[in-house]
Amino acid sequence: MLETALLLLLVGVFAGTAGSLLGIGGGMIVIPIITVGMGLPIKYAIGASVIAVIATSSGATIAYLRDELLNLRVAMFLEIATTVGAITGAVLVGLIHAVWLEALFGCFLLYSCYNMIKKLWGKKKLDTDQDVVPDHLSQRLRLGGSYYDKLTMKQVDYQVTNVPGGFAMMYGAGLASGLLGIGSGVFKVIAMDTIMKMPLKPSSATSNLMMGVTAAASATVYFFEGAIRPEIAAPIALGILIGAAIGTRIMQRIQPRILRIIFVPILFYMGIQMLIKGIGGTF
Numbered sequence: 001m002l003e004t005a006l007l008l009l010l011v012g013v014f015a016g017t018a019g020s021l022l023g024i025g026g027g028m029i030v031i032p033i034i035t036v037g038m039g040l041p042i043k044y045a046i047g048a049s050v051i052a053v054i055a056t057s058s059g060a061t062i063a064y065l066r067d068e069l070l071n072l073r074v075a076m077f078l079e080i081a082t083t084v085g086a087i088t089g090a091v092l093v094g095l096i097h098a099v100w101l102e103a104l105f106g107c108f109l110l111y112s113c114y115n116m117i118k119k120l121w122g123k124k125k126l127d128t129d130q131d132v133v134p135d136h137l138s139q140r141l142r143l144g145g146s147y148y149d150k151l152t153m154k155q156v157d158y159q160v161t162n163v164p165g166g167f168a169m170m171y172g173a174g175l176a177s178g179l180l181g182i183g184s185g186v187f188k189v190i191a192m193d194t195i196m197k198m199p200l201k202p203s204s205a206t207s208n209l210m211m212g213v214t215a216a217a218s219a220t221v222y223f224f225e226g227a228i229r230p231e232i233a234a235p236i237a238l239g240i241l242i243g244a245a246i247g248t249r250i251m252q253r254i255q256p257r258i259l260r261i262i263f264v265p266i267l268f269y270m271g272i273q274m275l276i277k278g279i280g281g282t283f
Helices: 002-022 027-037 042-066 072-092 098-121 136-141 163-180 185-195 200-224 230-251 256-282
Strands: 145-149 154-158
Touching: 002 027, 002 042, 002 200, 002 230, 027 042, 042 200, 042 230, 072 163, 072 185, 072 200, 098 185, 098 256, 136 163, 145 200, 163 185, 185 200, 185 256, 200 230, 200 256
Parallel strands: none
Antiparallel strands: 145 154
16 A cells, blocks of 8 residues: 555656646646556546646646746636636537547647647747737737746746637637546647747746646536545645646756657647547547
């Protein structure tokens, strides 16, 4: 029992570090390790995953707020779309065939992966060299922000554009969460980084806060269904808090290009998995 708890603690540290660094939450890391690696039932893995996302979000958000890396205005505005999308998805469960949505999102993830690869192989342009022109909605809501980049040792001021596109993507992320029961951290980062042209560092930081809000809403349901086992969730949550502290420190001292290199295979893997599930379910 003690060995299992220590192993879950280490899993949590790894998931918390990766999740806080990339803004994807620890759920997609925790579930395969618990089910495939440790042979525990998927029901309890999903319950632990929800706690993992909340723990990652809580640990990372505190640090990112302290370092002023998180854009609170963007987070609160886009969370409206995610929440409405999640509610819509929950209402539409059973009415829309989820496999079509899986296939669609799989294609979108693969396209986003292609765009990130183009950025990596294109001009070596840093996030600090931003030339984004804010749209009208961004100016009205004052969504632009700034942060101190410890890697380049300078203050970075940035603007946000294509707010309606990012809002629509966030609605889709919430819809996918409600219909498919998946984490939407990847979609949140894509919405802010690729669509709204926010730098990757504040995009990942802001995504961490938003994921916790979404996961907290569903945690109660999983708790009353008996899917959250304290002996599984507790050591993972503790490890994730430690890992989140490590990840937030690394974030400040890593090049955005390295973050993209880490992010591309994750996008590709999730895109292929969702596309295969969608195509498989339609035939």
